[in-house]
Amino acid sequence: MKNTIAERIADFLKKFPPFNLLEKDDLKAISENVKVHYLDKGRHCFTENDERHDQFYFVKDGAVGLYKNDGDEESLVDICDEGDIFGLRPLITQENYQMSALANEESVLYGIPIQNFTAIAENEKKISNYLIASFASNTRNPVELEKGGKLFTEYKVERNPDLFELQTATYISNPICCSPETPVKDAALKMRNQKIGSIIVVNDQQVPLGVITNSDIRNKIATGDFSINTQASFIMSSPVITQPSGITIAQAQMIMVRHNIRHICITEDGTANTKLIGMLSEHDIMLSKANNxxxxxxxxxxxxxxxxxxxxxxxxxxxxxxxxxxxxxxxxxxxxxxxxxxxxxxxxxxxxxxxxxxxxxxxxxxxxxxxxxxxxxxxxxxxxxxxxxxxxxxxxxxxxxxxxxxxxxxxxxxxxxxxxxxxxxxxxxxxxxxxxxxxxxxxxxxxxxxxxxxxxxxxxxxxxxxxxxxxxxQLVDELSKSIFKSLEKGDLFYSLMGRDALKSPSPLGFFRQFLVEHDGKNKDTFDIKSRAMMPLIDAARLLTLSQHVKNINNTALRFENLAVLEPQNAELYKSCAYAFKALLKFRTKQGILNNDSGRYIQLGKLSKEDRLKLKRCFKPIKDIQELLKVRFQLTHFL
Structure with a gap:
């Protein structure tokens, strides 16, 4: 008999990442184990510092706010609506929840059991990458970018196998071992002398039988449950999880999450029936991912x-x-x-x-x-x-x-x-x-x-x-205070700074063509720094100084702060913040592609779509400069 509820869940999930990356049968298997949760408005799914659940959550209907405790009140970090997932990171990091999840309206959630999901995902490259990217970015959906989709089409940037890819994990060869009959005391002395946190229990054929860790000794020996002279086989964690030597970092992470373990035994053929050749621990994975x-x-x-x-x-x-x-x-x-x-x-x-x-x-x-x-x-x-x-x-x-x-x-x-x-x-x-x-x-x-x-x-x-x-x-604080005190009588200074902020007009000409360099070694290239980014940087600096905003220097954050201070101009300031981040990312991509600073762009190498998106980032420049002209009475300077 068909499970119609599971089929409906699968039909809905397959529209969204990462479920759209799963095979039909795998998605069905996951859907059969999904738990449906109904949350009334104002009800928590979990709260900050709660122990992690055995599932992460997918928003079917409604909206769930993620909140971070900020002193006496909670501040909203993000809002998850239809198609978003949350609560995944604690399952990867094996930690308690770092935020609270509260229904902002009546909501329906799908609880996705982590073990069912990782059991299928651990051998799927795309799924593994998705989970690791989600872990690394600390975002509910790493496919998104600043809640606005992709700012620019993806470039073919050469990937480094050390990062986010399925590189082969580096494991410890010839790990420290003991026999099943070895007294725990002797095993512990070996661990202490070798300065390691675990030892593998093997038989005469060097086949792994179990693992003894510091926590086993703490929880079973130090508590008095077993004598210090007890044989290793009595306190070892068994059976062991084994894998072949070609295991990747992503696979290892998924296996450890699925089985709630921190050690994997590497054997000749990957099964528990052949000779032990190495051991892979959580610590080894961190070291393998040296760019973490x-x-x-x-x-x-x-x-x-x-x-x-x-x-x-x-x-x-x-x-x-x-x-x-x-x-x-x-x-x-x-x-x-x-x-x-x-x-x-x-x-x-x-x-x-x-x-x-x-x-x-x-x-x-x-x-x-x-x-x-x-x-x-x-x-x-x-x-x-x-x-x-x-x-x-x-x-x-x-x-x-x-x-x-x-x-x-x-x-x-x-x-x-x-x-x-x-x-x-x-x-x-x-x-x-x-x-x-x-x-x-x-x-x-x-x-x-x-x-x-x-x-x-x-x-x-x-x-x-x-x-x-x-x-x-304190030296820097005193210098800042002195600067802002001097700015109290800085009307002329603001005017001249405003004039300087207008020195680079809109990056587009009369016919909406890009204004490029006319001579020098960068002839016919577009200077994204001076023509597009600096006008926004200068405007943000001038406006925040005039508002006596302290300790915020970042351009995007300056505009976001101004949006709070001046609600009537919030839309403009937010568009400036978004445009600046888009321009900075675009410049960074260009720098990576061309192995330079990314400042001078060869427009002929851009796709039509990217040129259009780049032009859209220029509109806030014109608008913010018009605001400067009025606020600081700059028309007589032009």
């Missing part, structure tokens, strides 16, 4: 040399390529890459300080400027940085400054070695102009604001986007 952000972070913190940091910086580039290739949302990519870059800078400065003959004489702060200060640096570009040190007596000033100039020289040299090119305009902390005490910096910014000129406006466009990288945060 958490692994990279650990590598950065442990780095003992600049050479190691350079190698990690190259891996970040590989990670970026993989994220872009997998269509991971740009906001997520920016957070990860920016954090990794900041950690590399932080560690490079620590190593540089250690090279100095003496410790710093006073507190100091190393600040990033420009795109790095805005946390918009995805592709490696040149350095823009500065150094501010604590005020000292006049008699000690030159000696103190000489110390920090020497330190800054080491830092910029090391950053160059890591992959951050020297700034052609020498806007670096190693330049005496940009290595000063707090009082000098305050005075400098105050003069720029009080007596603006074309030169100081240019400097402001770089130095006003600063972010602490290393050192004393």
């Amino acid at each position: 952000p958490s692994v990279l972070i650990k590598g950065i913190k442990r780095a003992k040399s600049i050479k190691t940091l350079r190698e990690i910086r190259l891996k970040i580039g590989v990670l970026l390529k993989a994220y872009i290739d997998q269509n991971i949302p740009l906001s997520h990519v920016l957070k990860i890459v920016s954090e990794l870059n900041s950690l590399i800078l932080d560690r490079a400065i620590e190593l540089s300080v250690a090279e100095m003959p003496t410790s710093p004489p006073v507190k100091f702060a190393w600040i990033a400027l420009g795109s790095q200060g805005r946390k918009e640096q995805l592709l490696p570009t040149d350095q823009d940085n500065a150094l501010v040190f604590q005020n000292v007596a006049d008699s000690n000033y030159e000696e103190t400054k000489s110390y920090f100039l020497e330190l800054a020289g080491i830092i910029t040299k090391h950053l160059h070695t890591i992959g951050f090119e020297y700034c052609k305009a020498d806007m670096m902390g190693s330049n005496p102009k940009w290595c000063n005490s707090l009082s000098i910096w305050k005075e400098q910014f105050s003069n720029w604001i009080a007596k603006p000129s074309q030169e100081t406006i240019l400097l402001s466009s770089i130095f006003f986007d600063f972010d602490l990288v290393y050192g004393d945060a």
Whole structure:
């Protein structure tokens, strides 16, 4: 007799990813085990810190909000509606729920049992990739991009097998073993001496019979349930899960989730009846995926040399390529890459300080400027940085400054070695102009604001986007307070900054053709940075400074914050934020394709669809510049 309910579920699921990637019989098998949940409005599916369920959820009807606890109240993170999945990540990471799921309206959910799903998915490349991408991006649907579909058609970016693909997992050959008769005490001593967390129990033919882990000893021996002299066979976890040597990372992850295990035995033919040749653990998978952000972070913190940091910086580039290739949302990519870059800078400065003959004489702060200060640096570009040190007596000033100039020289040299090119305009902390005490910096910014000129406006466009990288945060806070105090009387400064923000008009000509470079080595190319991105960057900076918005330098976040402050212009600001992220992603893709900064675009190589989508990003530029003209009365400057 047909299961009509299961058939209806299957018919509905097959319209949406990742279920549309399943074979008909596999989808039917999953549908037969789906649980249907009805949630009244205001009812929770789960709450933050709840233990994970044995299923993830698919929204059939209605809408479910995902909320994160923020102090005394919950803030809305996302809304899942028809076709969306949620609650998957905790099942992959084996952790409690990190958010709450609350029905925003009467909803019908399908509960998809994780074991049934992974049992089918673990051998399907597309499904495995989907789950891993979902895990990596922390999104409910990695097919989506910023809730707006794909911004540009997908390019054939070369995939790196180390990331998100089904590369062969690296396992430990010749693992530590013991016999079934070995006393647990002896097995534990072996584990301690070898500094490992598990041991394989094998018979005389070296066939794996079971696994003993630290948790087995803790839960069975330390509790008194078994004696320390008990034979290994009595406390081992058995039977073992076995696989052949060609197992991939994706398959291993799915198997571990399905069976709730952390170790897989590798045998000659992949069955439990042949000789053990290796063991694969969760830890090994993390190491195999050496470009996993958490692994990279650990590598950065442990780095003992600049050479190691350079190698990690190259891996970040590989990670970026993989994220872009997998269509991971740009906001997520920016957070990860920016954090990794900041950690590399932080560690490079620590190593540089250690090279100095003496410790710093006073507190100091190393600040990033420009795109790095805005946390918009995805592709490696040149350095823009500065150094501010604590005020000292006049008699000690030159000696103190000489110390920090020497330190800054080491830092910029090391950053160059890591992959951050020297700034052609020498806007670096190693330049005496940009290595000063707090009082000098305050005075400098105050003069720029009080007596603006074309030169100081240019400097402001770089130095006003600063972010602490290393050192004393209080110095940077005091500098920020001083800047905003000076801005209280900065009407002329705002006007000149506004004029500067209008220097790049709409990137399209009268007949809606792209305005390209007319001469030089980049002739006939489109400069996406100066013609499309900078107008948005400049406008966001000017508007947030005039609103005295502190501690937000990122262009997209600036516009999103302005949308909250000015509801009447919210639609415009949101469109500017979206356009900027689209342009940044497009530039990043171009840079990856052409192995350069992605700044100059060869329009002839773009598809018609991409040219049209690129043009659509230009409309907010014209609109935001019209707003600037009115707000800062700039018509008399034009």
